[in-house]
Amino acid sequence: MARAAVWHVPVTVTGRTTSLRLFRLRDGRRCAVGFSSAGALAELLGPEQSAVELGEPALRALTAPLGVDELVLDPRLSALPVTGPADARPDAGHPASRSGARLQRR
Incomplete structure (x- = not known):
């Protein structure tokens, strides 16, 4: 008998x-993700990302009560790449930006 993935x-x-x-999927729906290897998970989410090993039935059983019925296996990054360091922001030269001060609402 074959072992389940x-x-x-x-x-x-x-x-x-x-x-x-x-x-979240592109259309905003929540989803669970699974990776076929620890290396694939670390490549996409970083080496510090914690993980557990689960079979697909167990993962679906855990997410179903949350209303999550989508499962993406071996997802790929779909976000746009960051174009530069945080100091390259247009407001980086403003004194409040450098000091970390924030405006408060009244």
């Missing part, structure tokens, strides 16, 4: 709590 699923770890990390 195991997916590397990104999670967020806070103290002793581990939570599945959910993402």
Whole structure:
């Protein structure tokens, strides 16, 4: 009997709590993601990204109560690349920007 595929699923770890990390599709719907290897996960989300190994049925069972029925396997980055350092912003020369000061609403 063939062994079921195991997916590397990104999670967020806070103290002793581990939570599945959910993402959004281009149309705004939430989705879960799984990667076929730890290397593929690290390549897209970075080497510091925590992950757990889950089979597809388990991942679907965990996300279904949240109303998440989309699963993306081995996703690719779809965001536009960052064009320059943060100091290249148009407001970077403004004194409030350099000091970290923020305007407050009244």
